[in-house]
Amino acid sequence: xxxxxxxxxxxxxxxxxxxxxxxxxxxxxxxxxxxxxxxxxxxxxxxxxxxxxxxxxxxxxxxxxxxxxxxxxxxxxxxxxxxxxxxxxxxxxxxxxxxxxxxxxxxxxxxxxxxxxxxxxxxxxxxxxxxxxxxxxxxxxxxxxxxxxxxxxxxxxxxxxxxxxxxxxxxxxxxxxxxxxxxxxxxxxxxxxxxxxxxxxxxxxxxxxxxxxxxxxxxxxxxxxxxxxxxxxxxxxxxxxxxxxxxxxxxxxxxxxxxxxxxxxxxxxxxxxxxxxxxxxxxxxxxxxxxxxxxxxxxxxxxxxxxxxxxxxxxxxxxxxxxxxxxxxxxxxxxxxxxxxxxxxxxxxxxxxxxxxxxxxxxxxxxxxxxxxxxxxxxxxxxxxxxxxxxxxxxxxxxxxxxxxxxxxxxxxxxxxxxxxxxxxxxxxxxxxxxxxxxxxxxxxxxxxxxxxxxxxxxxxxxxxxxxxxxxxxxxxxxxxxxxxxxxxxxxxxxxxxxxxxxxxxxxxxxxxxx
Numbered sequence: 001x002x003x004x005x006x007x008x009x010x011x012x013x014x015x016x017x018x019x020x021x022x023x024x025x026x027x028x029x030x031x032x033x034x035x036x037x038x039x040x041x042x043x044x045x046x047x048x049x050x051x052x053x054x055x056x057x058x059x060x061x062x063x064x065x066x067x068x069x070x071x072x073x074x075x076x077x078x079x080x081x082x083x084x085x086x087x088x089x090x091x092x093x094x095x096x097x098x099x100x101x102x103x104x105x106x107x108x109x110x111x112x113x114x115x116x117x118x119x120x121x122x123x124x125x126x127x128x129x130x131x132x133x134x135x136x137x138x139x140x141x142x143x144x145x146x147x148x149x150x151x152x153x154x155x156x157x158x159x160x161x162x163x164x165x166x167x168x169x170x171x172x173x174x175x176x177x178x179x180x181x182x183x184x185x186x187x188x189x190x191x192x193x194x195x196x197x198x199x200x201x202x203x204x205x206x207x208x209x210x211x212x213x214x215x216x217x218x219x220x221x222x223x224x225x226x227x228x229x230x231x232x233x234x235x236x237x238x239x240x241x242x243x244x245x246x247x248x249x250x251x252x253x254x255x256x257x258x259x260x261x262x263x264x265x266x267x268x269x270x271x272x273x274x275x276x277x278x279x280x281x282x283x284x285x286x287x288x289x290x291x292x293x294x295x296x297x298x299x300x301x302x303x304x305x306x307x308x309x310x311x312x313x314x315x316x317x318x319x320x321x322x323x324x325x326x327x328x329x330x331x332x333x334x335x336x337x338x339x340x341x342x343x344x345x346x347x348x349x350x351x352x353x354x355x356x357x358x359x360x361x362x363x364x365x366x367x368x369x370x371x372x373x374x375x376x377x378x379x380x381x382x383x384x385x386x387x388x389x390x391x392x393x394x395x396x397x398x399x400x401x402x403x404x405x406x407x408x409x410x411x412x413x414x415x416x417x418x419x420x421x422x423x424x425x426x427x428x429x430x431x432x433x434x435x436x437x438x439x440x441x442x443x444x445x446x447x448x449x450x451x452x453x454x455x456x457x458x459x460x461x462x463x464x465x466x467x468x469x470x471x472x473x474x475x476x477x478x479x480x481x482x483x484x485x486x487x488x489x490x491x492x493x494x495x496x497x498x499x500x501x502x503x504x505x506x507x508x509x510x511x512x513x514x515x
Contacts, residue, residue, distance in 0.1 A: 089199040096129040096166040194351040207324040216265040217357035287500035295374035296385040297345030300413040303436040305342040332450040377412040377421025454480040457496035462508040465490040
């Protein structure tokens with residue numbers, strides 16, 4: 001991998017390798033005139049890029065104030081030192097100009113980094129902003145104060161000025177101190193991938209539960225990043241001669257208020273979770289199987305739900321178009337009814353705050369009888385998307401044990417866009433290729449769902465007298481009859497029956513029982 005190295009600092013060598021800093025102005029001027037993306041790769045080793053001493057910057061434990069806010073009035077993102085009054089991370093009143101920054105750490109290939117930045121660009125577009133440039137770097141470890149090192153920060157600042165960007169978005173999560181330091185050096189808002197995803201969720205959450213979950217995740221993200229508003233908004237010192245010490249600072253007040261709101265939201269979500277649990281128990285007693293659709297965002301989950309159940313769920317060709325879970329009844333070709341639930345889509349580097357906040361919604365995957373894992377067969381890296389989804393499913397599984405993830409069936413969608421879906425289905429045993437848009441392969445999918453659900457039930461041996469034809473008919477309706485063997489006095493039957501229906505046929509079960 002080749003490209004320009006980070007510029008040297010004013011006080012000495014940067015320790016970088018590559019092209020000299022002298023040709024940078026020419027590259028920046030060309031970028032400004034063409035309006036194209038800036039792509040530079042740096043082979044700076046961690047620890048060498050130390051133009052600025054680490055102790056000149058704040059750490060996560062230091063109290064942050066904004067008394068030093070200066071300039072950059074025309075570069076107003078929605079968050080941080082140079083942000084507006086909005087609660088969003090990306091401004092809504094105009095389309096912000098965004099510079100993306102990607103860092104390839106050990107084990108990350110150029111191709112993987114490029115795919116990650118492509119996805120980040122889609123996220124930024126979904127959030128309502130435009131990407132005007134990219135800056136790339138390779139490091140052996142993140143810089144503790146700025147993540148990319150001071151030399152690379154200077155290059156990013158030059159690219160930001162040349163493109164007149166409003167916000168710089170990093171593909172990796174930044175610590176509060178790194179975010180603060182970057183804003184001071186860049187003179188504009190600096191956020192990370194987590195903030196962009198949170199911003200999109202904030203735009204697309206519509207139900208009471210969805211809004212509460214997103215707000216809780218945002219509070220968890222913002223709390224360690226709160227910044228003081230100066231002494232003018234803090235309480236005055238108390239007592240004669242201020243002997244009782246200084247009053248409470250505005251920063252402390254804000255932290256206490258956010259903590260109180262987080263506790264309120266957590267209590268609200270616990271109540272919603274209890275309601276969900278009651279509904280789940282009711283479905284279990286009714287003996288209705290539950291199928292949950294999971295998959296990477298924009299894989300076509302909502303389109304499939306609409307195709308199968310005419311649910312009328314919003315469908316758009318963008319990331320995280322729908323967040324709220326939707327459940328509908330579905331009739332399978334074998335005659336049995338199941339409940340089909342569409343869940344929120346997953347993504348690489350899904351913020352931990354969101355996983356925790358949406359746990360009550362995602363827990364439906366832990367009680368499902370079958371997971372229908374929808375994969376975009378036309379995606380650049382479908383196998384990587386599969387791994388990302390399975391990683392989140394393992395994280396939210398009981399005790400975080402991957403072995404406790406529910407049974408899964410892979411469905412490769414978008415066969416109408418090329419041969420990719422069919423080729424992938426041939427590689428993964430038991431999977432199916434479909435097009436949720438055209439309906440191609442959907443009938444086969446329904447048959448396979450029915451077969452998989454029946455295969456998951458225990459086999460039971462029963463003996464039914466000839467005068468109880470009603471029982472034989474009920475067995476066909478309630479489960480899957482594997483074999484029927486006539487005898488002198490009745491019919492010996494082997495069938496798969498849901499656990500909830502087993503008591504209805506208990507008197508006819510032979511000594512062999514379930515197997």
